[in-house]
Amino acid sequence: MSNPRTTTRSASSSLPGETFGTWHADACQIVIAHSALESVIDYSEHDLYRELGGFLLGPVPPSGQRVLEIRDFLPAVATKSRATSLTFTHDTWAAMTREVHDRFPDMNVVGWHHTHPGFGVFLSGYDMFIHRHFFRAAWQVAMVVDPQRKELGFFQWQGDRVVGCGFCCRANDN
Ligand SMILES: [Zn+2]
Numbered sequence: 001m002s003n004p005r006t007t008t009r010s011a012s013s014s015l016p017g018e019t020f021g022t023w024h025a026d027a028c029q030i031v032i033a034h035s036a037l038e039s040v041i042d043y044s045e046h047d048l049y050r051e052l053g054g055f056l057l058g059p060v061p062p063s064g065q066r067v068l069e070i071r072d073f074l075p076a077v078a079t080k081s082r083a084t085s086l087t088f089t090h091d092t093w094a095a096m097t098r099e100v101h102d103r104f105p106d107m108n109v110v111g112w113h114h115t116h117p118g119f120g121v122f123l124s125g126y127d128m129f130i131h132r133h134f135f136r137a138a139w140q141v142a143m144v145v146d147p148q149r150k151e152l153g154f155f156q157w158q159g160d161r162v163v164g165c166g167f168c169c170r171a172n173d174n
Contacts, residue, residue, distance in 0.1 A: 021153065021166025028061060028139050030154050030167040032070040037169050039073040041152070044115045044145040051086035053079055053114035055096055057107040061139050068110060068139050068156075074099055085126065086114050088134075111141035111154075120146055121153040123162060131155070131162055141165075 023029060036056070044052060057072040078091035100107060112135055114127070121144045123131065131142050142155040142162070156165045 017168045017170035019166060019168045021164070023166045024156070024158060024163065027156055027158055027165065028066055028068040028141075030068050030070065030141060030156070030165065031170050032056075032167055033072070033172055034169055035172050036070050036073045040113055040143065040145065041147075043073065043075050044113075044147045044152075047081070047115070048117050048147055050081045050083055051115050051117065052076075052081065053086045053088065053112065055100075055109045056111035056113055056141065056143060057100065057104050058110040059106070060108050060110070060137075068141060070110060070141075072104060072107065073113070074104070083117070084119065088130070109135075110139065111135060111143060113143040113145065116144055116146045118146065118148040120149065121151050121164075123155055128162060 017031065017034075040054070043054060046052060052075070054073055054075040056070045057074060058069040059071075061068050074096065076088060076092050077095045078089050080087040080089060096109070100109065112130070116122070123142060123144065127142065127144075131140075135142065138157050140157070143152065144155070145152040154165050154167050155162050
């Protein structure tokens, strides 16, 4: 699944790399490293019947900067996973904090990822609950992958709403 399928394609972007989806002019533009995108997709395909999840890592955008960079991906451990739900447990958060501290000391959790095997790319009411409570910084994003339909999408804050948005995939040697 090296070619993520998306709805529309932006023709005008000054960002380096390939862009997908619709941009919101007044929001951060998401730029994900190609290696991170591959990691997310590979991990998402590990289980086509139960939800998986993880964390998107990158630097916190300096204030005023309009680009959110995602440089790496960390699978979530100790989750409770079912066909249509995923729960991050206390151990999930503790392990994530430890891993980021030990392995990615220069990075922060800039968003989260989970899969919807076979039921499409959107945020459910429960997903919104997680996003509102744990990823409430204006620059934090959510990513949903459907590994059966081979679709993926990002969501970001726009005021107090969370909306679907486009992204740019940057080759790692840029
Ligand atoms: Zn969900």
